[in-house]
Amino acid sequence: MRDIYRALLPALAGLFALWLILGFWPLSVSSQVALCLLVVLVCGVVLWREWRVSQRRHGTVNHVTEDSLPPEDFQGAVILACGDSAALFGSETQHRETRQGWYLRVNDAEQLPLLVQHLSLVRPALVSQISVLLATLPEHHHSPDDFTQCLRGWQRAVVQCRPWLGGLPPVWSVTWVSPPGACVQEVPVWFTTISHRAGIQVHQPGQGNRQLADWLNEIEPSGRFSRLSQALWLNSLLGWQGGQIDSLLTARQGELPALKICAQGFCMVPVSGQANSLWQQHIAGITALPPERVDSADPLPLPELLLPGLPRRRGISRRMAFWRHVGLLAGVFLALVMLASFINNQRLIRSVGDHLALYYRLSGEPPAPKSQAQQRLQADGRLLDDWQRRGEPLRYRMGLYQGLRLVAPVEAAVSDWAPPVPPAPVIQKIVQGPKTVRLDNLSLFDSGKADLKTGSTKLLVNSLVGIKARPGWLIVVSGHTDNTGNPPLNQTLSQKRAEAVRNWMRDTGDVPESCFAVQGYGESRPVATNDTPEGRALNRRVEISLVPQADACQMPDTKPASPDERDVLTQ
Structure with missing residues (x-):
């Protein structure tokens, strides 16, 4: 989860x-x-x-359990205890919790960047509260070279934490040493220094913080030797600390940047040491008398005194980071949606504008091209009117819809011109041409089929009442489709539909085969634009008309007649 x-x-x-x-x-x-x-x-x-x-990630930090991590709403400091930190924890303990801090044990330098990465992913709100504690026990080391290499490893590990912490984390060091033999007390004595404070602070339980000089001036006669011994011990410890730790970490070494130690602490408490340790070597080089070894199995005291002086800043929880990313995604999405809406509206304006420009560019002679351009504008007008009544599609919205300002020019253009009226028919020996009956395919046939639908007989009877077989006139049945689909298949389908209507007329009216001509034009003769659903519906049709032909529709014992003498309906 x-x-x-x-x-x-x-x-x-x-x-x-x-x-x-x-x-x-x-x-x-x-x-x-x-x-x-x-x-x-x-x-x-x-x-x-x-x-x-x-x-x-779970495999590389498998020693860290969910129980050992601080909760995401933890308000104290999160301390990654590095270096000689084993003495601060029990043998099976991976963390220690106090009122001010949560101490996490880091076993080796390779685990530090992995642990920081894990914390940044599962506890991002605590990233700003993370600091690195470099714990030092000089009585646990023998070789200065090995100790130097250990410090370099930890320095390199701290630098590797930058990508997940947004920079170098606060680093502070604490050193624990056994006090002089004559000064062993039940409570530890802490000497602390913080970067923004002057001098060394001395802290003893129940006595608060005091400057080192004030602490020395308060020496009572009975405790003079003890405090002077501790002051000399501290002076030796500061010399060892500056030569062994500060000179290594605070100076740039090749690719490793210098680390700024924000706070330092020195605790004089019994520490279980080893023979010929670095601390014994240092004291022996000064006094020629190495200090005595002390055995202690208790965990060392935690440096709680330094926590208030660590830098702090506010972090971002996983939920806050998630909603920030969601807001960013939503903002990008809305920007792209508005851009898409703008492009769609510009394409609509360009399309209708091209239809208007073509319409006004045509003079109407011959009238067919301008009539076709007018039909396109009529289709545009029906589409804009439908959007005005029902609402425009979502892709045109976002406050950028431009279709309303196109309605007026389209309506003006549609009503601006009408096809010329054909000349009046000559009455003398010239009769009007026959009427062409146009049938809707969807009323007669199922989609993609050429068989007449059940119930289409009534429509055919009502529509073809003016089409009758007469000598000298050819009944032409032509089928048409829209441009949807394969052109060869459309031509075949239109031919079969025309034949189906011809067969019905032939069988129902007992009309001879010679009275019919069947043609399938497919999509080649549209009467409206195929760019709109309405135009494509008009193009799917079957047309039936009478065409004069002298030798057509000859019936038995019937004298051929001139089509000019027939009384037929005009289109």
């Missing part, structure tokens, strides 16, 4: 991307499918990598 926020972000980004592709951006179907597959693939790869990183 702790990685759910990291899994939700790529999933949410993928949903926004799919919504943008399918609902807003003007893309072809193939482009939409390709981009959707790409988004799903990328989100799957990101989620898989997050899962792998999570598994690897």
